[in-house]
Amino acid sequence: MLSKRIIPCMDVDKGKVVKCINYINPKAAGDPVELGRYYNEQGADELVFLDITASVESRNIMKDLVKKVAKNVFIPFTVGGGIWNINDMKEMLESGADKVSICTAAVLNPEIIKQGAEKFGSQCLVVSVDVKKNNEKNNWEVYIYGGRENTQIDAVEFAKKCEKLGAGEILLNSLDRDGTKEGYDLDILRKVSESVNIPVIASSGAGTPEQILEAFTLGKADAALAASIFHYKKYTIKEVKSYLRERGVVVRE
Amino acid sequence: MISIIDYGAGNTGSVKNALDFLKFKSKITSDKDEILNSDKVIFPGVGNFGDVMKELKKRDLISVIKKVIEIKKPFLGICVGYQALFESSEESPDEKGSGIFKGKVIRFRSNLKIPQIGWNQIKIVNKNYRLLKNIPDNSFVYFVHSYYPDVENKKIILTKTEYGEEFASAIEFNNVFATQFHPEKSGKTGLKILKNFCGI
Numbered sequence: 001m002l003s004k005r006i007i008p009c010m011d012v013d014k015g016k017v018v019k020c021i022n023y024i025n026p027k028a029a030g031d032p033v034e035l036g037r038y039y040n041e042q043g044a045d046e047l048v049f050l051d052i053t054a055s056v057e058s059r060n061i062m063k064d065l066v067k068k069v070a071k072n073v074f075i076p077f078t079v080g081g082g083i084w085n086i087n088d089m090k091e092m093l094e095s096g097a098d099k100v101s102i103c104t105a106a107v108l109n110p111e112i113i114k115q116g117a118e119k120f121g122s123q124c125l126v127v128s129v130d131v132k133k134n135n136e137k138n139n140w141e142v143y144i145y146g147g148r149e150n151t152q153i154d155a156v157e158f159a160k161k162c163e164k165l166g167a168g169e170i171l172l173n174s175l176d177r178d179g180t181k182e183g184y185d186l187d188i189l190r191k192v193s194e195s196v197n198i199p200v201i202a203s204s205g206a207g208t209p210e211q212i213l214e215a216f217t218l219g220k221a222d223a224a225l226a227a228s229i230f231h232y233k234k235y236t237i238k239e240v241k242s243y244l245r246e247r248g249v250v251v252r253e
Numbered sequence: 254m255i256s257i258i259d260y261g262a263g264n265t266g267s268v269k270n271a272l273d274f275l276k277f278k279s280k281i282t283s284d285k286d287e288i289l290n291s292d293k294v295i296f297p298g299v300g301n302f303g304d305v306m307k308e309l310k311k312r313d314l315i316s317v318i319k320k321v322i323e324i325k326k327p328f329l330g331i332c333v334g335y336q337a338l339f340e341s342s343e344e345s346p347d348e349k350g351s352g353i354f355k356g357k358v359i360r361f362r363s364n365l366k367i368p369q370i371g372w373n374q375i376k377i378v379n380k381n382y383r384l385l386k387n388i389p390d391n392s393f394v395y396f397v398h399s400y401y402p403d404v405e406n407k408k409i410i411l412t413k414t415e416y417g418e419e420f421a422s423a424i425e426f427n428n429v430f431a432t433q434f435h436p437e438k439s440g441k442t443g444l445k446i447l448k449n450f451c452g453i
Contacts, residue, residue: 003372076438121300123397199370252372252393
């Protein structure tokens with residue numbers, strides 16, 4: 001049976017892994033090459049690497065880092081941040097990424113999803129969607145530029161559009177929950193999971209193994225991404241997996 | 254020396270990283286003589302079946318692959334590199350496969366999420382194998398695909414995997430080995446499988 005995936009995520013700023021709360025205030029957490037090797041050893045099912053500054057000068061540092069991380073990682077490796085066009089995708093894939101994650105570019109120019117899927121295949125195209133609840137309208141809206149700009153696009157509709165254009169997976173981030181450890185936003189997670197026929201990765205808010213379990217049982221996610229609970233070794237991946245296994249979730253050893 | 258066939262796309266780098274880690278010498282190449290003179294050949298694949306076949310044709314590599322197999326040089330096809338060994342694919346009806354094995358590459362019929370992305374188990378159906386030496390039955394390996402070969406000669410099937418329907422996830426015939434999953438991305442299990450291949 002296909003297992004549920006546990007994915008540690010490294011937010012990288014100027015070559016270092018950091019962790020933000022609600023997308024601001026980076027706090028240093030470690031060396032990406034070392035953390036990557038550690039997670040590979042620990043039984044992570046995949047690894048995600050996001051360049052959160054993604055400025056021009058950081059591009060070359062990134063390519064170099066991606067190469068170094070990939071040398072020690074024998075699980076799928078996704079790289080995101082600052083990917084605006086086909087050439088950026090190509091550079092990251094050539095540097096050793098197995099998948100690329102696109103965020104703002106997918107909203108501003110959805111055709112990039114189609115072009116990327118045609119060129120490299122849907123399997124390596126992850127669309128990362130930043131959402132925030134609009135309580136007045138009782139829906140979730142898509143944000144861009146790292147949460148700084150509201151597009152007012154409905155998150156569920158956008159996810160469906162991404163699937164149609166050839167996205168291979170949806171990575172769903174919640175600006176309300178990011179870094180809070182209060183648990184994933186299960187309402188929007190379930191809505192998106194039930195509206196698309198491609199895998200959905202839950203993200204933002206994981207603080208305990210129970211919350212990860214809920215992402216699968218209540219949120220219907222295919223994979224769960226978490227950062228700080230693993231970086232700060234609050235729980236190991238093994239502990240989370242045994243917790244899930246004892247409760248009937250299929251996970252890899 | 255192990256040749257990793259370069260056809261302009263594909264995750265040749267990941268395979269090379271894994272072989273480097275295992276301390277086996279390898280080279281990413283599309284040079285015919287180099288491929289024919291190497292000890293073993295790996296053909297990794299990602300992407301669209303038709304595109305892969307077109308790129309192989311453009312580089313005149315189909316005849317090289319056939320030759321490698323004919324002279325019984327150990328050969329490992331991965332993902333689309335597995336599918337390319339068959340006659341045709343529903344993914345690209347206008348582009349023929351190499352036809353080394355009989356059968357068509359078909360799309361998942363089930364209503365589960367497609368592509369299948371993630372870790373799934375391999376049920377070992379042929380105990381008389383070399384590729385899976387010391388690999389426990391039902392081990393998890395990494396898959397990313399929407400299509401799989403409907404293998405005609407059931408005797409060559411090495412493992413089966415269930416995803417809404419059961420399909421042949423690996424084959425072994427003489428010195429030809431091929432997997433639908435990605436051993437280079439399957440953690441310790443995958444590295445062991447690559448090591449087995451390199452040791453043949």
